[in-house]
Amino acid sequence: MINNLKDAQKNRLYKNKLSYGSKPQHYDMIVFSHIRWQFVYQRPQHIMSRMAKKMKILFIEEPLQYDENKDLGNLIIVDExxxxxxxxxxxxxxxxxxxxAYVKNETIxxxxFYSAAFCPLMGFIDFDTVIYDCVEELSISKGTSADLLHQEKYLISQADIVFTAGKSLYESKKRFHNNVHCFPNSxxxxxxxxxxxxxxxxxxxxxxxxPIVGFYGVIDDRIDLQLLHDVAKKMPNISFVMIGPLTETAEANLPKEPNIHYLGMKYYNELPNYLKAFDIAMMPFKINESTHYLNPNKTLEYMAAAKPVISTRVNDVARDYSICVSLIDTADDFCESIKFLLEKRDRLSMEMEYYKILQDTSWNATVDKIDLTIKAFA
Structure with missing residues (x-):
């Protein structure tokens, strides 16, 4: 497994392997992710839980130092x-x-890679095939360091295959690699x-x-909290429910109105139960550089539950779903859409459009296509 190391360092690593007393296993794939497995269930979990039906996978998260824990790491057995x-x-x-200490085979x-921050490990591990599954545009992400941008350029140059989580990301990355494939979130x-x-x-x-207008997902600086606040004040008889963890947003910055309810993070298995209570589902994202490449999983999830959807004009949402998603620009637009969807919407027509869209996509079908793409390269 270890290459490109000085012999002395290589020997030390394998000496440690024997002294740890653990039982290293054979893995077909190692995944490196900045998205933690036990956080919000999203693209990496969907793809890897299905890829693991065909190969054995070790999913490695970013380091998290525990001073009181002297073990090398915490190994979670999701399944065999x-x-x-x-x-x-x-x-x-x-x-x-x-x-x-965990991996027996010398070549993987x-x-x-979900994160370019892991690319320094490419000098230590021998992979037959390197895959970059790009889920965000780092060049416009808030707080992205110059080092991480350089690491992504290096990762793209070393990758055999690049996947993207949406069409806008595909248009961005295809300029830098000759084997890029778009597999939007499903x-x-x-x-x-x-x-x-x-x-x-x-x-x-x-x-x-x-009636309830609801959202679930990460509540971060991509959410237009001012828009939410303005609409809630204009429509005091409508309840606005926000479900999900706070990241990059302080609780003190959340709009406070009697009709805005924050229910915290919920498990993936619970989401249909909460979605059942929504009269309308919303995606109140800011429209700026940070959301230009966004392809929200929840668009199709809302459709699967047959919920009317109101969204700001996120690029990939507007491009693919304008026929059945109510696209809004302002708080007044949002209010008008709520009134229309509660009072006048054609439910049968909406559900027929949803059916057409959902027939063309699923995580199972997406992973099957990913598998075929990988096999075609090999």
Whole structure:
């Protein structure tokens, strides 16, 4: 597994491997991700849980140092063929020193990168095929360092295949690589269509007065909180529900109105139950550089639950779903869309459009196409 190291360093790594007393296993793929497995369930979890039906995968998260924990890392056994490693080290480069304690084979068939921050490890690990699954445009992301931008350029230059999570990202990355493929975020329709059945509505949202306009997902600086605040003030008889963890946004900055309800983070398995309570689903994203390349999973998830959708004009949403998603620019537009969808919408026509869209996509079909693309390269 270890190459491009001085012999002495290489020997030290394998000496450590023997002294750790663990049982290294054979893996077909190592995945490097800045998105933590136990955080919001999204693209990496959807893809890797399905890829693991065909190969054994070690999913490695960014380092998280635990001073009180002297172990090399925390290994989570998701199932027999999918393991998650939370490295207990101070920096990414140190992951190379602990990998031999977990991985038996010296050459790994596939190295799959969600974050370019892991690319220093490429000098330590021998991959037959390197894959970059690009989920965001780093050049316009807030707080992206110059080092990370250089690392992404290097990762793209070394990757055999580049995948993108949306069409706008594809248009950006195809300029820099000759083997780029667009596999937009998809949906597990059977999971979210449970909202159409007799499942229970959780107590915390059942206590909220209807009608409910709801959102779930990460609540960060991409959410237009001012828009949410303005609409809530204009429509005091509508309840606005926000479900999800706060990141990059302080609780003190959240708009406070009697009809805005923050219910916190919920597990993926709970989302259909909460979605069932929505009268309308919303995506109140800011329209700026940070959302230009966004392709929200939740668009199709809302459709699978047959919920009317209101969204700001996120590029990929406007391009693909303008026929059935109410696109808005201002708080007044938002209010008018809510009134229309509650009072006058043609539900049958909406559901027919949703059906057409959902017939053309699923995470199972997406992963099958990814698998074929990889095999075609090999």
């Amino acid at each position: 063929k999918l393991h998650v490693l939370q490295p207990n080290v101070t920096e990414i480069e140190s992951i190379a020193e602990i990998i031999p 068939s596939f190295g799959w 949906v597990d329709e059977s999971h979210f269509s449970r909202a159409l059945n007799g499942i229970a509505i959780p107590e915390d949202i059942a206590a909220v007065k209807s």
